[in-house]
Amino acid sequence: MTITSDPSGTTTAGPAPDTEADILALYRARLSKGRATLAELFGSHMEVASAGAWLTTSDGEQFLNCGGYGVFIMGARHPRVVEAVQHQLHTHPVATRILLEPTVARAAEALAAVAPQGLERVHFALSGTEAVETGLKLARAHGRTRIVSMLGGYHGKTMGALSATAKAVYQNPFRPLLPDVVHLPYGDAEALRTELAAHPGEVCVIVEPVQGEGGVVLPPKGYLKQVEELVREYEGFLVLDEVQTGMGRLGEWWGADIDDVRPDVMLVGKALGGGVVPVSAAIATKEAFRPFDKDPYVHTGTFSGQPLLMAAVQAAIQVVQEERLVTRATDIGARLLPEITAIARRNLPGLVTDVRGRGLLIGVELAEPGLAGELLIELFNHGVVANHSMNGSAVVRFTPPAVLTEVDERFLLDAFDKATRDLVRMAPTMPEGGS
CATH class of the missing domain: 3.40.640.10 (Type I PLP-dependent aspartate aminotransferase-like (Major domain))
Known part of the structure; x- marks a missing residue:
């Protein structure tokens, strides 16, 4: 049980907050065991809040949300x-x-x-x-x-x-x-x-x-x-x-x-x-x-x-x-795509086969699906949520909101640079066919 107080100072008793382990167990018991396994690959983090381009986990970590499968063109909770x-x-x-x-x-x-x-x-x-x-x-x-x-x-x-x-x-x-x-x-x-x-x-x-x-x-x-x-x-x-x-x-x-x-x-x-x-x-x-x-x-x-x-x-x-989000999507995409391309070519020689996109729909295609999965995890480790592609399993997909600031853009590019460097360091140890 946990004790909380409202602004007036009144205290109330309530159930203890859920832990990652609690929620993971509920996923396995009541939802999809496969989905629970996927969550474990990303450290079993629980997302509990979001605003604009950022989401927050139960332990207070913040992540730049470049995922969401295209939902967040105007960010979260506009x-x-x-x-x-x-x-x-x-x-x-x-x-x-x-x-x-x-x-x-x-x-x-x-x-x-x-x-x-x-x-x-x-x-x-x-x-x-x-x-x-x-x-x-x-x-x-x-x-x-x-x-x-x-x-x-x-x-x-x-x-x-x-x-x-x-x-x-x-x-x-x-x-x-x-x-x-x-x-x-x-x-x-x-x-x-x-x-x-x-x-x-x-x-x-x-x-x-x-x-x-x-x-x-x-x-x-x-x-x-x-x-x-x-x-x-x-x-x-x-x-x-x-x-x-x-x-x-x-x-x-x-x-x-x-x-x-x-x-x-x-x-x-x-x-x-x-x-x-x-x-x-x-x-x-x-x-x-x-x-x-x-x-x-x-x-x-x-x-x-x-x-x-x-x-x-x-x-x-x-x-x-x-808020001219169509124009902003054009402008932000025009800055991000060449930078992401340059980083991928520089850091992933032989591992990346293509980088392509239009506006704020950008894909990085790896040599095989296992590498894409590992890159998603490395991006997450550096504070960025991106997506896999359901029909293109070797492609990591970025769908950032059109409300990114210059600071957000730089954070994304720095995270991608670090994630790709980390991927190269671990790639030689990957089992054949990916993980």
């Missing part, structure tokens, strides 16, 4: 988003979904206002994979029953999204998946032409502007525009998955803006909740959205468009606009 969510929490957090409710209408208007031209109808969900399901269902409602996705692409793990995610290790335990799904090489427009020509009027193409989980794979210049033109030529249906790349991550509001692409449906998530609440959306053209207009109950979710989430959406969009 005051504007927190204030909006708190206000909604204390007024009307959950709606009946029967009466008109203003926050969802305003959030849809705010999102449509910053979306590519022509995308003006919105369905809100909670996770990125739910947004993917929405896009696939709209395609199917329009008669496009054959799905084409790209090798290395990642779209989520619900059944439809998993069918489009080209990774056997995630798919195999759950087969059979959706039929008539084809995976083509990312960046190969001619392979796509062949597939579309063989099935005119039948195909839904789902593609990412940059493959984040694939290992920060950038397409050839003009590829996305070619995809759009081919889909139109062969009467297909185009879903652009911007769950990770949208909201300024690439130094543009959307990856669609880079090549002036106008899909039938664009998927948004990750940063849409301002790093405070989980929320996603599918934004569609009027024509693509038509099946949902005919029947308001044909595709629903209890928590779709709930006021608490919609307050966060509106605030998050305002923050990106007013």
Whole structure:
């Protein structure tokens, strides 16, 4: 038991604070044993607080958060988003979904206002994979029953999204998946032409502007525009998955803006909740959205468009606009990418195969997956949280917020320099095939 006091001096008794060992035991007993093992590789630290670009563990250590899988474009607990969510929490957090409710209408208007031209109808969900399901269902409602996705692409793990995610290790335990799904090489427009020509009027193409989980794979210049033109030529249906790349991550509001692409449906998530609440959306053209207009109950979710989430959406969009986070992502990325590249080339000769990125989505590809895992641990040992890539296991991925200060940037680069030096010192002792 622990004794605490409030500002007035009144003391109260409460349960003893959790230790890392307590929480690790609960993970093993109630959650995932594999997840517990992964936590042990990072010292079983407990994250208990976050603000801006930094998170704090239970023992008081602070870490620069360049992970989060793209959620924290505006950092953690941005005051504007927190204030909006708190206000909604204390007024009307959950709606009946029967009466008109203003926050969802305003959030849809705010999102449509910053979306590519022509995308003006919105369905809100909670996770990125739910947004993917929405896009696939709209395609199917329009008669496009054959799905084409790209090798290395990642779209989520619900059944439809998993069918489009080209990774056997995630798919195999759950087969059979959706039929008539084809995976083509990312960046190969001619392979796509062949597939579309063989099935005119039948195909839904789902593609990412940059493959984040694939290992920060950038397409050839003009590829996305070619995809759009081919889909139109062969009467297909185009879903652009911007769950990770949208909201300024690439130094543009959307990856669609880079090549002036106008899909039938664009998927948004990750940063849409301002790093405070989980929320996603599918934004569609009027024509693509038509099946949902005919029947308001044909595709629903209890928590779709709930006021608490919609307050966060509106605030998050305002923050990106007013704090010029898209421009800041461009500028910070332009400074970080060449520096990270130089450090990697200097410190990891023969161990790094590529460094690539756009905006604040940066990937460092190692010679094999074990090295990537070790680099993640070394970065953590020097105070930086980064991510692995689910479909590109040899790639360490940085998704820092666009609120980094110059001091934060220097901290990241110094930590990367130290981590790569430490990796070189231990690499000769690594077992063949990685750890």
